[in-house]
Structures are given as C-alpha cells and as structure tokens.
Amino acid sequence: MTLPPERLAAAGFKPEEIEKATLFKPVGCPRCYNGYKGRVGLYEILEIDEEIRRMIIKETSTLDIKDYAINQRGMITLRKAGVLHAMRGNTSVEEVLQTLSFN
Secondary structure (H helix, E strand, C coil), X not given: CCCCHHHHHHCCCCHHHHHHCCCCCCCCCHHHCCCCCCCCCCCCCCCCCHHHHHHXXXXXXXXXXHHHHHXXXXXXXXXXXXXXXXXXXXXXXXXXXXXXXXX
C-alpha cells in the first residue's frame, strides 16, 4: 500500500521510515465488519526520573520536559505508538490519523 509521503509525515513518520515503510490496508471479513477485529491501545507514558522531577519543580515548560523525555529517556509518544502499530500491520495509517485527529 502506498500513501503520499506528506500523509505519512503528518502521521509522524520520519523521512527514513517513509522510505522503508511497509504499510497494510484492512481487508476485513463479515465477522469483523469489513475492517478491524478488536482494539489495540495506544499509550504515552512519562516516567518521572530525577531530572524530570527537577524540571517540574522548576516549572520548566511542558515542551522542554517532553523534549527531554523523548530525546534523553526514549519516551514513545501517542503519535509514534500509532506509527509503530501501522508499521507492524496492527492498523492502518488512516486509522491512526483518524483516531489521533492528525489531519
């Protein structure tokens, strides 16, 4: 399945992921209403370490805290969780975009 690169970028794919992404389209069946069966959770968890605790006490901006959590602690955002599920074939990019309202 192919989508325009700008749609993939809007979903949170990095340029290197766009080049090698294998994406899936739901085929469905009568039992799963021609789409998906079941649900898959998307989670974003911020683990509070000493640095984040210090940043919170100092009233550091949420964007700076998020940047630290992603780049230094490896936090996976909701958007990234959706991208990972799409790349694994658990869902489609369209479903991620619709669910997370990234149009």
